[in-house]
Amino acid sequence: MKGINPDFQRPGGPATPDSVEAWMDSIQNQGISGLSRAISLLENKKPEARNTAMQVLQASMPFAGNSKRIAITGIPGAGKSTFIEAIGTYYASKNVRIAILTVDPSSQRTGGSILGDKTRMENLSRLPNVFIRPSASEGTLGGVAAHTREAIYLCEAAGYDLILIETVGVGQSEVAVHSMADALILITIPGAGDELQGIKRGIMEMADCIVVNKAEPPNQEKANHAANELRNALHVFPPHPYGMQVQVRLASAKTGMGIEETADCILELIAKAQSQGTFEKRRTEQTAYWLTEALHQRVMQGIMESKSASEQWNTLKLKAEKGEINPFVAAQTFWDLFRRNIQ
Numbered sequence: 001m002k003g004i005n006p007d008f009q010r011p012g013g014p015a016t017p018d019s020v021e022a023w024m025d026s027i028q029n030q031g032i033s034g035l036s037r038a039i040s041l042l043e044n045k046k047p048e049a050r051n052t053a054m055q056v057l058q059a060s061m062p063f064a065g066n067s068k069r070i071a072i073t074g075i076p077g078a079g080k081s082t083f084i085e086a087i088g089t090y091y092a093s094k095n096v097r098i099a100i101l102t103v104d105p106s107s108q109r110t111g112g113s114i115l116g117d118k119t120r121m122e123n124l125s126r127l128p129n130v131f132i133r134p135s136a137s138e139g140t141l142g143g144v145a146a147h148t149r150e151a152i153y154l155c156e157a158a159g160y161d162l163i164l165i166e167t168v169g170v171g172q173s174e175v176a177v178h179s180m181a182d183a184l185i186l187i188t189i190p191g192a193g194d195e196l197q198g199i200k201r202g203i204m205e206m207a208d209c210i211v212v213n214k215a216e217p218p219n220q221e222k223a224n225h226a227a228n229e230l231r232n233a234l235h236v237f238p239p240h241p242y243g244m245q246v247q248v249r250l251a252s253a254k255t256g257m258g259i260e261e262t263a264d265c266i267l268e269l270i271a272k273a274q275s276q277g278t279f280e281k282r283r284t285e286q287t288a289y290w291l292t293e294a295l296h297q298r299v300m301q302g303i304m305e306s307k308s309a310s311e312q313w314n315t316l317k318l319k320a321e322k323g324e325i326n327p328f329v330a331a332q333t334f335w336d337l338f339r340r341n342i343q
Helices: 020-029 031-043 047-063 080-092 148-157 201-206 220-235 259-276 278-305 307-321 327-342
Strands: 068-074 098-104 130-136 162-166 183-188 209-212 247-250
Touching: 020 031, 020 047, 020 148, 031 047, 031 130, 031 148, 047 148, 068 080, 068 259, 080 098, 080 162, 080 259, 098 148, 130 148, 148 162, 148 278, 183 201, 183 259, 201 220, 209 220, 209 259, 220 247, 247 259, 259 278, 278 307, 307 327
Parallel strands: 068 162, 068 183, 098 130, 098 162, 183 209, 209 247
Antiparallel strands: none
C-alpha cells in the first residue's frame, strides 16, 4: 500500500516467538513487526508475559547502550511532533536508523489514549530506516509511558542508532524523562512577554538545549525576544549538572529554518559529553535511578497481586479518603503489616 513503511508487516505474519532466543531473533531480524511485538510484550500485564519480557530484556543487554538517546519535551502546542518529524527526517537522510518513542496522554477517567503520532508524523513514518511507536502514558508521571525505559533497550538491541523520546509535555516529574536521555531538548514558542509562562524552573534547569520553535515570519522579532529572555534566565540558574553549556536555538519545524543547525547542535552536545567523560557518568546515574524506580513499581505491583496485601491496602486507603486516618500514618501502618508478613 502506498505510503506504508515497506518494513511493516501486517498481523498474520510470523508466529509469536516461543523462547527468549526466538524473541531476540524476532527483534533483530524481523524488522518493525518483530520490535513492535516485543514492546507489546513489555506492556502486557499478565505475569507470564512479564516474566518472559524480563528474560528478553536481560538477553538484549549485550546489544544495548550503543545509541544516542534524545528526549523532547515542551509546553502544550509548542509543536513537538512537528519538530521531531523535521529533525528525524534530517537525521534519516544521513542513513541513521531512528526509533521514535512517543507518548500520548491517557484519559484519567477511561485510561484511553489517542495514539495518533504516526498520523502526525506521516512523512517520517514512511521512511524504511525509521520506527515510530506510540504508547499511552497510563497516568505515569514525567510525560513518559510506563515502559519507555525498557523499550529503549529493545530498540537498541534492534540496532537503532538514535532514539527520540517525545513526552506529553512539561509534566509533574521532569526527572523521569531526564533520566532516560543523553540530551533533553525543551521546545517553546515565541510570545508577547509570556515566553516563560507554563515552563517550570525544574525542566529548564535540566534542559541541555532550548529550542524556540515557530520562529518563521512574522514571528522573528518575538522569537528573538523569547530567546534572549531564556538566555538571561539561564544565567541565574545553577551550573548544568554535567557541565554542558545549555544552548538556546531558533527554529521553525514548519519551514525548516534552523532545523539542520539545531539537529547538529544536539549531536555535538552529546559528542562533547562523551569526550569529557560526563556521558558515562550520566548513564551510570540514570541506571541507578531506573533500578530504584523499577523496584518501586514492582513493590506496588506485588502488593496489588497479593489478595491479603491488597485488601489491607484498600482498607487503609478507604479510611484515609474518609478522613478517618492520616495518609502518612496509613502508609506507615501498611508498611508495618507488610514487613511482618514478609519476615
